[in-house]
Amino acid sequence: MQTAVVTGGAGFVPSHLIDRLLGEGLRVVALDNFITGHRRNIAHLEGNPAFSFIEADVSEPFEVEGPVDYIFHMASPASPIDYVKVPLETLKAGSYATHNGLELAAEKKARFLLASTSEIYGDPEVHPQAEGYFGNVSTTGPRSCYDEAKRYAEAAVMAHHRARGVETRIVRIFNTYGPRMRLDDGRVVPAFIGQALRGEPLTVFGDGSQTRSFCYVTDLVDGIWRLMQSDCADPVNIGNPHEMTIREFAEAIAQATGTQTGIEPRPLPKDDPKVRQPDITRAKTVLGWEPVVPFDAGIKETISYFSEVVRGGAVSKS
Ligand code: UDP
Numbered sequence: 001m002q003t004a005v006v007t008g009g010a011g012f013v014p015s016h017l018i019d020r021l022l023g024e025g026l027r028v029v030a031l032d033n034f035i036t037g038h039r040r041n042i043a044h045l046e047g048n049p050a051f052s053f054i055e056a057d058v059s060e061p062f063e064v065e066g067p068v069d070y071i072f073h074m075a076s077p078a079s080p081i082d083y084v085k086v087p088l089e090t091l092k093a094g095s096y097a098t099h100n101g102l103e104l105a106a107e108k109k110a111r112f113l114l115a116s117t118s119e120i121y122g123d124p125e126v127h128p129q130a131e132g133y134f135g136n137v138s139t140t141g142p143r144s145c146y147d148e149a150k151r152y153a154e155a156a157v158m159a160h161h162r163a164r165g166v167e168t169r170i171v172r173i174f175n176t177y178g179p180r181m182r183l184d185d186g187r188v189v190p191a192f193i194g195q196a197l198r199g200e201p202l203t204v205f206g207d208g209s210q211t212r213s214f215c216y217v218t219d220l221v222d223g224i225w226r227l228m229q230s231d232c233a234d235p236v237n238i239g240n241p242h243e244m245t246i247r248e249f250a251e252a253i254a255q256a257t258g259t260q261t262g263i264e265p266r267p268l269p270k271d272d273p274k275v276r277q278p279d280i281t282r283a284k285t286v287l288g289w290e291p292v293v294p295f296d297a298g299i300k301e302t303i304s305y306f307s308e309v310v311r312g313g314a315v316s317k318s
Pocket of ligand 1: 079080175186187188189191192203204205206210212246268269272273
């Protein structure tokens with residue numbers, strides 16, 4: 001039985017990754033300090049003999065007993081309102097925690113995967129974004145604690161790979177949505193769905209002409225697992241190229257929830273990227289991966305999850 005370590009295991013994306021890894025027959029050790037993750041995301045795994053959990057801040061040195069085959073370094077605040085609230089912890093998650101995970105990988109001779117981000121492209125001047133684009137990132141703006149931490153993390157991964165022969169993978173994750181996102185994490189998907197379900201107007205930032213491309217979480221997890229099993233040490237974009245403006249997204253949420261609560265314009269946050277769409281040629285070629293969940297189906301699942309949350313019902317479905 002192979003063992004995978006997942007840092008940030010109580011987070012939205014990592015909790016779905018853990019479900020997939022357990023489904024693939026792996027043993028999973030998850031670590032989290034609950035700075036942005038939540039126990040309810042892994043509550044359904046309690047009692048599963050293949051799953052264990054360690055409450056720990058992986059920015060501090062940590063140990064895992066026994067053999068380890070894979071390390072998925074997923075721990076980091078990832079929502080703009082979160083990382084602006086905890087910028088120092090965000091910097092440490094990209095730097096100290098990445099080194100700690102890479103040390104563990106070297107010690108255990110395990111393969112290490114970094115959860116990187118489309119934010120390393122910043123406010124892109126190239127569209128869509130392919131992995132060869134170096135990005136347009138402010139080193140001092142409000143997003144810099146996250147963007148630069150992840151850029152540093154990629155550099156750390158490549159340094160350990162080149163200098164020490166650690167087997168490494170880098171996934172650049174684009175906007176992802178699905179059940180287990182936090183209703184209050186400030187990102188546009190839970191924000192709009194929560195507002196629609198509560199009968200409130202949708203808070204569109206700026207004129208809503210900025211674009212994003214939303215990937216359903218099970219598609220992302222499939223790409224991550226394929227990448228971990230591949231022999232590709234270069235960064236790989238995983239995301240859904242289906243691009244829309246935030247205004248179009250607001251209309252889609254109004255339609256899917258059957259609500260017409262209107263729009264409440266809000267100022268555009270500083271350094272908010274104007275466009276974002278992944279070029280997934282590399283993922284298609286190297287991993288044979290592309291997203292398969294249509295937007296309408298993914299949004300329906302997500303709305304049904306948030307409906308339960310808003311009604312105060314059960315919030316953790318597997
Ligand atoms: N956004 C919005 N209203 C909200 C939250 C976000 O219009 O209540 C916009 C935000 O300005 C950005 C896009 O939606 O252009 C996606 O924001 P999110 O925080 O989900 O993630 P980002 O892609 O910026 O990291």
